[in-house]
Amino acid sequence: MDTMTITLYPEVGSSAYLDDSTAIAIIVTINAHELPDILDVDEFFKAVQKSGRFPLFTCGCGHFGCSGYYVNVVCTVTAWVLRNRYHPHNEQLMEEFEYHIPWQQVRTAAQEIVHYLQALHVQYPHHEISAGVVGLNLASHIANYDEILSSLP
Numbered sequence: 001m002d003t004m005t006i007t008l009y010p011e012v013g014s015s016a017y018l019d020d021s022t023a024i025a026i027i028v029t030i031n032a033h034e035l036p037d038i039l040d041v042d043e044f045f046k047a048v049q050k051s052g053r054f055p056l057f058t059c060g061c062g063h064f065g066c067s068g069y070y071v072n073v074v075c076t077v078t079a080w081v082l083r084n085r086y087h088p089h090n091e092q093l094m095e096e097f098e099y100h101i102p103w104q105q106v107r108t109a110a111q112e113i114v115h116y117l118q119a120l121h122v123q124y125p126h127h128e129i130s131a132g133v134v135g136l137n138l139a140s141h142i143a144n145y146d147e148i149l150s151s152l153p
């Protein structure tokens with residue numbers, strides 16, 4: 001089994017157009033190796049529910065395509081398996097790896113993200129919250145993520 005931790009970075013409103021929005025960046029570390037780019041929070045909560053290929057990591061700006069990559073995900077009974085990195089445009093193999101993350105660690109990460117989003121939403125009730133500057137507004141999905149969290153193995 002491998003070890004996954006996440007680090008949450010707020011990048012709160014430095015420029016004028018961020019007045020009513022809060023950008024966050026989540027870095028994923030596996031076995032002390034920092035994975036490139038930032039976690040796409042909405043894709044993460046999809047990828048913990050079913051196997052498939054997901055655009056799991058996105059550019060720090062929030063735009064999947066200028067950076068970011070697909071990862072093949074397999075949900076087994078014991079672990080959340082992450083396999084290989086694929087190019088955001090043509091899905092060509094960029095890097096081979098296979099990580100087996102025990103569900104307990106996935107739950108912990110999901111919980112940290114939900115708590116973080118909840119805290120931000122309390123602090124900035126009228127802000128949009130996005131992974132990267134231009135990402136989806138996560139604020140309206142927090143309750144959904146909380147439900148997914150409680151359904152994890």
Ligand SMILES: [Zn+2]
Nearest residue numbers: 059061063066
């Ligand atoms: Zn970018």
